[in-house]
Amino acid sequence: METETKTTTTTTQEEVEALMDPKSTVGGGVEDAYGEDRATEEQLVTPWTLSVASGYNLLRDPHHNKGLAFNEKERDAHYLRGLLPPVVVSQKLQEKKLMHNLRQYKVPLQRYMAMMDLQEMNERLFYKLLIDNVEELLPVVYTPTVGEACQKYGSIFRRPQGLYISLKEKGKILEVLKNWPEKRIQVIVVTDGERILGLGDLGCQGMGIPVGKLSLYTALGGIRPSACLPITIDVGTNNEQLLNDEFYIGLRQKRATGKEYADLLHEFMCAVKQNYGEKVLIQFEDFANHNAFDLLARYCKTHLVFNDDIQGTASVVLAGLVAALKLVGGTLAEHTYLFLGAGEAGTGIAELIALEIARQTNAPIEECRKKIWLVDSKGLIVSSRKESLQHFKKPWAHEHEPIKNLSDAVNSIKPTVLIGTSGVGKTFTKDVIEAMASFNEKPIILALSNPTSQSECTAEEAYNWSKGRAIFASGSPFDPVEYEGRIIMSGQANNAYIFPGFGLGLVISGAIRVHDDMLLAASEALAQEVTQENFDKGLIYPPFTNIRKISAHIAAKVAAKAYELGLATRLPRPEDLVKYAESCMYTPVYRSYR
Ligand SMILES: NC(=O)C1=CN([C@@H]2O[C@H](COP(=O)(O)OP(=O)(O)OC[C@H]3O[C@@H](n4cnc5c(N)ncnc54)[C@H](OP(=O)(O)O)[C@@H]3O)[C@@H](O)[C@H]2O)C=CC1
Numbered sequence: 008m009e010t011e012t013k014t015t016t017t018t019t020q021e022e023v024e025a026l027m028d029p030k031s032t033v034g035g036g037v038e039d040a041y042g043e044d045r046a047t048e049e050q051l052v053t054p055w056t057l058s059v060a061s062g063y064n065l066l067r068d069p070h071h072n073k074g075l076a077f078n079e080k081e082r083d084a085h086y087l088r089g090l091l092p093p094v095v096v097s098q099k100l101q102e103k104k105l106m107h108n109l110r111q112y113k114v115p116l117q118r119y120m121a122m123m124d125l126q127e128m129n130e131r132l133f134y135k136l137l138i139d140n141v142e143e144l145l146p147v148v149y150t151p152t153v154g155e156a157c158q159k160y161g162s163i164f165r166r167p168q169g170l171y172i173s174l175k176e177k178g179k180i181l182e183v184l185k186n187w188p189e190k191r192i193q194v195i196v197v198t199d200g201e202r203i204l205g206l207g208d209l210g211c212q213g214m215g216i217p218v219g220k221l222s223l224y225t226a227l228g229g230i231r232p233s234a235c236l237p238i239t240i241d242v243g244t245n246n247e248q249l250l251n252d253e254f255y256i257g258l259r260q261k262r263a264t265g266k267e268y269a270d271l272l273h274e275f276m277c278a279v280k281q282n283y284g285e286k287v288l289i290q291f292e293d294f295a296n297h298n299a300f301d302l303l304a305r306y307c308k309t310h311l312v313f314n315d316d317i318q319g320t321a322s323v324v325l326a327g328l329v330a331a332l333k334l335v336g337g338t339l340a341e342h343t344y345l346f347l348g349a350g351e352a353g354t355g356i357a358e359l360i361a362l363e364i365a366r367q368t369n370a371p372i373e374e375c376r377k378k379i380w381l382v383d384s385k386g387l388i389v390s391s392r393k394e395s396l397q398h399f400k401k402p403w404a405h406e407h408e409p410i411k412n413l414s415d416a417v418n419s420i421k422p423t424v425l426i427g428t429s430g431v432g433k434t435f436t437k438d439v440i441e442a443m444a445s446f447n448e449k450p451i452i453l454a455l456s457n458p459t460s461q462s463e464c465t466a467e468e469a470y471n472w473s474k475g476r477a478i479f480a481s482g483s484p485f486d487p488v489e490y491e492g493r494i495i496m497s498g499q500a501n502n503a504y505i506f507p508g509f510g511l512g513l514v515i516s517g518a519i520r521v522h523d524d525m526l527l528a529a530s531e532a533l534a535q536e537v538t539q540e541n542f543d544k545g546l547i548y549p550p551f552t553n554i555r556k557i558s559a560h561i562a563a564k565v566a567a568k569a570y571e572l573g574l575a576t577r578l579p580r581p582e583d584l585v586k587y588a589e590s591c592m593y594t595p596v597y598r599s600y601r
Pocket residue numbers: 202203204205206295296315316317320347348349350351352353382383384385427428429430431434455456457458461481482483500501502503
């Protein structure tokens with residue numbers, strides 16, 4: 008049973024009772040003690056009412072519409088007679104028809120738009136489709152297609168999704184939050200659009216990312232759709248093309264920076280906590296690194312914040328590496344790591360690897376970092392560059408002669424693991440991969456940059472140039488590759504494996520802060536899900552088909568860690584956290600209406 012508040016809904020008696028009872032928790036309705044209207048007498052409130060939707064309005068309410076699946080009794084009871092053709096079909100048949108229709112579209116963006124239309128029309132059917140066909144539809148609602156959708160968002164824009172908070176709303180952000188129809192929010196994904204995948208500054212059009220990430224929160228992690236809130240903060244854009252585009256939907260000005268930026272973000276963070284309480288998860292997504300690290304550092308002690316690009320990516324890559332050790336042998340400490348790209352993803356992953364090595368070996372973290380090297384746009388990060396480096400790069404400035412390009416760095420460092428987090432496609436060239444394959448029997452090569460156009464290399468290139476020996480995974484998916492008669496499947500090293508389960512773990516435990524140990528716990532849980540059958544195919548990640556089960560395991564480990572660290576507020580601790588996580592997950596089957 009969900010505990011949603013709606014203006015125009017079809018509401019069963021049980022749902023009405025659940026709405027009266029804030030403790031109702033069944034079916035993903037994880038109790039949120041802060042979900043009440045807590046406005047003081049001086050504050051302005053929105054006059055919400057509960058009413059029953061029927062007839063024409065019911066067919067246009069995406070949360071309750073079932074289309075042709077309304078049965079005869081429901082059609083009588085809810086004034087739907089004549090508004091639908093006579094046939095009554097099952098959700099299964101609706102799903103079959105929609106998948107058939109989707110497959111007719113050859114252009115990925117058309118599929119994306121069809122999925123967005125479905126989400127706007129019939130939410131449960133959208134999630135049913137996504138959950139049952141996750142491998143096929145993930146590349147449609149998520150990377151790579153979501154990248155193209157963001158680039159063209161102004162042109163394809165039909166109905167607004169999510170909440171837009173721009174500089175115009177300065178001083179009024181709390182009121183803006185109150186305009187959102189749902190009050191019991193558990194997860195917010197927020198971007199300012201400055202680093203959308205590897206596509207750069209897309210300004211307000213970055214909204215596709217929070218919308219896409221939150222649809223994965225629901226489909227992969229079981230968070231109720233009504234508890235998810237996508238937000239784009241619009242402080243302008245430095246993208247000239249967008250500024251000159253007549254269809255651009257955002258503020259037509261250069262990005263605000265410095266105090267103006269920080270003040271708006273601070274107002275936002277305070278308003279979120281005031282409106283939704285301490286246990287709402289705020290996921291920062293696709294901020295540029297000059298803001299991302301500072302925002303995380305500033306708010307991690309006062310809010311439940313998580314940066315997916317820094318922390319989620321780190322957790323998923325560590326899981327892949329731990330799994331890969333089963334194929335290549337050795338311990339984490341015995342490997343040598345080289346990154347192309349020393350931003351959020353690169354340094355975030357590097358730090359979590361170092362932390363895990365320190366935990367395993369009891370060595371000081373400074374020592375553990377010495378196994379890890381990073382290259383940025385100026386070359387290898389070395390001690391002679393230390394003074395001019397951004398703060399997040401400084402821990403990686405080891406003693407070494409300066410090196411300008413990746414190929415020379417590979418030949419000098421001789422890494423066993425090469426990780427691409429540069430956002431620049433085609434940078435793992437033939438000579439780089441051949442070099443990796445010349446001193447490693449099974450080189451581990453992760454091309455993490457998204458979307459596909461920005462991938463450091465393709466799966467085909469990785470396998471061909473390493474003579475089929477690479478252990479390869481990429482941020483965006485690649486089709487299986489045939490190499491000398493052998494079909495090789497590559498995995499998707501994407502934070503989508505982690506954040507839905509991670510967030511679910513925080514929500515079900517009522518966690519109030521994120522801790523690094525939770526990232527390690529999530530990572531361990533994911534690595535444990537890789538089966539011998541997966542390894543036999545060369546995979547270091549499990550397939551996405553089982554992702555809800557995997558998310559429940561990740562959630563349980565994260566929640567267990569929250570309890571252990573004293574950061575969980577939901578008491579008493581459920582005994583079987585996996586079962587509990589599963590019982591809290593939203594399922595999209597249709598409800599029967601009275
Ligand atoms: N698979 C996944 O789950 C995830 C993938 N990503 C992807 O990773 C990429 C990077 O993201 P993020 O770390 O947040 O971005 P950042 O902007 O924070 O970092 C990019 C880094 O790449 C470096 N770089 C840029 N161009 C080159 C070049 N030609 N040669 C060498 N280094 C270069 C930059 O150097 P400098 O510092 O000198 O400017 C910077 O250090 C994106 O494509 C993103 O989509 C991100 C998160 C998760």
